[in-house]
Structure formats: structure tokens, C-alpha cells
Amino acid sequence: MKSKPESRAPGGPPAEPDLVARADESRAGGEHRRHWIKENRQAFADYDAFVEKHGIYSAGRRLF
DSSP states (O other), X not given: OOOOOOOSSTTSOOOOHHHHHHXXXXXXXXHHHHHHHHHTHHHHHHHHXXXXXXXXXXXXXXXX
């Protein structure tokens, strides 16, 4: 027999197991993303400097 999922908030409705799992995955993914951004910060700065100096490819050809 399945047990009733615990509520995430005191006195609140029971949390759906799938939603709880998705929320946990989302938090883990967010931490991974923050770490990736921190790890690649210098590459972003280098790219920004390159674009500032040389512009972006086909910038004058865009029609929108």
C-alpha cells in the first residue's frame, strides 16, 4: 500500500511525488548551471571583448 506523500509546507496539502522529484531536479540543475557559468566566466568576457572589437558576423545584413 502506498503511503501518503508528506506536505512540503506545514498544514498544506500533500505534495505530489512527481512534483517533488521535479523540484529537486530543478534545484540540482540550477546549481549545475551556476557552477558552469562561474567556470566559464573568462570565456564569456573574452568573447564579449572580441565582439566589441570586431563586431558580429553579418550584423549589417540583418533585416529584422
